[in-house]
Amino acid sequence: MTIPSTHLLIQTIILGLLVGGVYALMSSGLTLIFGVMRVINVAHGAFLILAAYLTYWLFQLTGLDPIISIVLTAPVLFLIGWGVQRYVLSRLENPERSSVLVTFALAITMEGLMGTFWKTTIRSVKPEYASEVIKFMTYRIPVTRLIGFGAALLVLLILYIILQRTNLGRAIRATIQDRNAAQLIGVNVQAVSAMTFGIGIATAAVGGSLLSMIYSFNAPSQTDWITRILSIIVLGGMGSLPGAFIAAIILGVMEQLTAVTVTLYWSPIVFYLFLFLTLIIRPQGLMGEIVREKA
């Protein structure tokens, strides 16, 4: 264990915040889907990797910038997500109990397919600005991380506006609060669920594009990502967007700090240990409400 200088400490915290923003984006779709449908989408990590591969593909074939390719990948993933909810998950008799296994099955099916198409070589997208660094005062900030953080905040803002200002958003919030009551006042819960799933997966498209720039990936790495973002939403309180945001920032910063003070190898453990410790004190997560769900 080494005690870092103040400069290094602040540098690390800045990096942690930037990473946390991207984590927040990745977990926002997941927690939204859970809030509306009580479905925990274990395939979210696989969708992230799928989006990363699509971005990689577009970049290799046409040289399209990873950020711009979001315009193409997000609608595609929206449609896939919409279809998955409409034609697969809506058929489940008891989604709370069985959705985890169904979406897990989906995740490994996707992992297998992606591994077959794109092999298991580790990839990453390197646009021209990939290794550039902005100097702010004396602190060095990688451009891709900054872009990632900015894009994440922008998408979260859009998500917030959709939820607060549009009719769809009101319907989504009503469904989160009380599914039956929402149905009674005329919300088409089936349609809202499919839309939410689509939106949730579309945020994974953005997350995947950012992932492809900042990290390297292959099909099996979906497991690492899904555990990480699942831990975030459990820590934040399942279904709570602000909770997911706070948890993502906390874990992002803590992960970076451990990497600097202890070693890089121990930093992922912090994620899971912090999750366990929090659950001893607050089983419902940071911002979660105590819900007795049957499962």
Place this chain on the structure above:
Amino acid sequence: MKRILFSNRVWLVIAFIALLVYPLVQRSQYYQHVMIMTMMAAVLSSSWNILGGYAGYTSLGHAAFFGLGGYLVALAHNYYGWHPFVSTWFLAFIVMGVALILGWISLRTHGSAFVVVTIAMVFIFRLVALNLSDITNGARGLTQPRPGWGGVQWSPEFIKVPFHYIMLLLLCLTIFVSWRIRQSKFGLGLIAIREDEGKAEAVGINTMLYKVLAFGISAYFMGVAGGIYSYFFTYIDPQFIFDVFTGVTMVLIAILGGRGTLWGPVLGAFIMEPLGNWLIGTFGGTQIHLTIFGGILLGVMLFMPQGILPTITNEIKRRAKARTVQVQS
């Protein structure tokens, strides 16, 4: 009713004798290997079923205890020379102790949150095993001497036979304990928790104690199986033994056969494990077997959510009912 019970017992004895003579009749190394792995799958799935089936708490993290058992046995063997066939039964109690503590923490969550916590558990174990490289040898893994007894190494033709019988012993023990639990007040309490935890608590069941105990008992058998497994392969590494996929496979097997039934997980194992071996044998090297495995899991969840055994039992009951109605009219 008496006749059904009688015939069930007959089948049980036949199956047991068949397993008893299997390695004597089947001399192929490959098929002996498949049978050992099948029985291990049945052990894992049956013991998972004690918590996941009876109490309804879906843990995808039981591979953590499987791996812990494997590591403890391998370490005890390498450092102290304890023979795995003996030590695994005792060391698994340490696994159980760890599970009781982890269960006490993780079982505070319900439903989906619990699933996530158990997945995180596997990752913690894997990362610890990777990073404590002074003890565990890190990513390079642990190697054990070739299996044998009393200084004599078993010959390659004979080597699978002892493993067959110790796994059979473990399988019988697991099924026996699972059956005793099913018959007991403890088992009834677990099923009450599955059906409605709030009401179970209201009628005076100490739900936390019951759940944690079920968690610990199921972890014990995981630990024993992990110990035997690590000796069987004589090599383990963190990536391989602490695998969420192992945890999901046992769940799939239990669901396929019939979650919450005594024999469902065993039936599921005898279907899935040979099938899985065949898939890897045929499509090995590619990732297609993952896709097929996922496809099977999806199919079972969507079209046969109850599993094979309950579906068949219901069908038999329905037919029997139809017959009695016919006789009466």
